[in-house]
Amino acid sequence: DAKTTQPTSMDCAEGRAANLPCNHSTISGNEYVYWYRQIHSQGPQYIIHGLKNNETNEMASLIITEDRKSSTLILPHATLRDTAVYYCIVTNAGKSTFGDGTTLTVKP
Amino acid sequence: DAGITQSPRYKITETGRQVTLMCHQTWSHSYMFWYRQDLGHGLRLIYYSAAADITDKGEVPDGYVVSRSKTENFPLTLESATRSQTSVYFCASSILLPNSGNTIYFGEGSWLTVV
Numbered sequence: 001d002a003k004t005t006q007p008t009s010m011d012c013a014e015g016r017a018a019n020l021p022c023n024h025s026t027i028s029g030n031e032y033v034y035w036y037r038q039i040h041s042q043g044p045q046y047i048i049h050g051l052k053n054n055e056t057n058e059m060a061s062l063i064i065t066e067d068r069k070s071s072t073l074i075l076p077h078a079t080l081r082d083t084a085v086y087y088c089i090v091t092n093a094g095k096s097t098f099g100d101g102t103t104l105t106v107k108p
Numbered sequence: 109d110a111g112i113t114q115s116p117r118y119k120i121t122e123t124g125r126q127v128t129l130m131c132h133q134t135w136s137h138s139y140m141f142w143y144r145q146d147l148g149h150g151l152r153l154i155y156y157s158a159a160a161d162i163t164d165k166g167e168v169p170d171g172y173v174v175s176r177s178k179t180e181n182f183p184l185t186l187e188s189a190t191r192s193q194t195s196v197y198f199c200a201s202s203i204l205l206p207n208s209g210n211t212i213y214f215g216e217g218s219w220l221t222v223v
Contacts, residue, residue: 032209043198043214044151087150093204094158096141096212097167100150
């Protein structure tokens with residue numbers, strides 16, 4: 001599985017969009033980009049994933065660059081409850097590694 | 109829908125003892141994983157399994173043993189626990205779908221303290 005690089009931490013004002021970047025320059029053609037988040041010490045939860053195209057669901061949007069070497073998770077209207085650690089991983093199957101993620105702090 | 113359950117949720121054990129963390133999933137997912145998360149750090153993959161009787165090492169396998177005789181169970185054993193294995197352990201499962209990737213679903217975690 002390809003490795004990813006994320007900033008250690010980010011802040012965002014409540015009600016504003018949170019844009020979390022992820023670099024995955026060694027991604028393979030059949031690997032998906034996945035985003036998860038972990039609130040406090042709970043098990044990580046799935047947010048969104050994509051292969052090539054941009055994706056949107058009720059939680060977030062995922063923008064993948066055309067060369068697929070980077071992506072951005074967008075939380076359109078961040079709330080205090082979005083404060084969490086966000087993990088970007090690339091995987092197709094098998095050995096799925098997570099790294100340290102980005103700690104997003106949403107401030108009032 | 110029980111999903112994925114871990115037991116025990118909390119465990120204190122002594123150095124040198126054998127400890128087994130249990131993981132059970134009801135979805136018949138083919139893939140299962142064990143991760144550990146040390147305080148203030150991210151997740152590190154210990155072992156994973158693609159199917160019953162198929163297991164493979166992750167990033168930090170030393171000191172751990174896994175087995176998968178049935179699809180739904182994936183126990184993790186610390187053969188001789190050390191203080192450095194004090195951590196939160198997350199079990200997870202996923203199913204690989206054509207043209208859809210493999211979304212991973214996590215259990216609630218098992219808090220292990222080795223004294």
